[in-house]
Amino acid sequence: MDVRCHAERVVLPTSPPETVACCAPLVRQPLGAADAVALARTLKAVADPARLRLLSLVAAHDGGEACVCDLVDALDLSQPTVSHHLRVLVEAGLLTREKRGVWAYYALVPAALNALAAVLTAPAGGARSRSAC
């Protein structure tokens, strides 16, 4: 499950997990329709207040993982709603789920977040930037 460069491949709507859009600088060249849909799908997973707080809570938790009960307690949402958001984040490849006993522990996938950040990064001052992946 590595996040490699040059992923021109686009997956079907019934996407397998962890299909994070790789380094497509967004400001280098106009991205195609299919790539835009794929990128938007991942960004939509992050573009929600509850999901942002979940990512933040999981990342800031001890050991970099947290169980659902902790998250339900931290947010003002019902347990099914929290489970739904966690599912969305896992399907987007941003979180991993590991069940230990009765509890389900969620952990961050830093590479996925960094891939998103890399796509959004724009050349602040200069015109052309390095194309190193």
Added chain:
Amino acid sequence: MDVRCHAERVVLPTSPPETVACCAPLVRQPLGAADAVALARTLKAVADPARLRLLSLVAAHDGGEACVCDLVDALDLSQPTVSHHLRVLVEAGLLTREKRGVWAYYALVPAALNALAAVLTAPAGGARSRSAC
């Protein structure tokens, strides 16, 4: 007493005074509800295929700016829809609008995109990373 998980660990300090989406790495500390809403609002502006393509087209265009007619021609959307998306992007601070004569030229705001990217950036392998805000 029953063993209800370990829900006494989380503190939930409400929202810190700072509400700016400056360097708040998202993985450093749990972000408050208000900050999450603000961040999500900006991310929602980007989490759309048409808007992503618009950003890409504008950035890759000559001079870093493009008029609406170019964008309507590039995408398969009606002119009102393109105007709507451009409006969303301008209100999110990601594009600027300058009207010259009959045409309206849109240009990218690199700092805005970079701010988003900075928030999403996670410590890939390391643990702690400090950054002066």
Added chain:
DNA sequence: CGTCAACATCGACGTCCGTGGATGTCCGGT
């Protein structure tokens, strides 16, 4: 084996969002 707790799934409801056609506004040209 029965019970309880943790978590996921299902069904439903209200709301927001993307889209296009019709229309309005502004500017330049003849």
Added chain:
DNA sequence: ACCGGACATCCACGGACGTCGATGTTGACG
């Protein structure tokens, strides 16, 4: 002054999304 083109705004419709209550599944424990 009239007309045509470039954009913006308005309105309405269909689909997607966030939320919760109810229910199902699984594992631990007496």
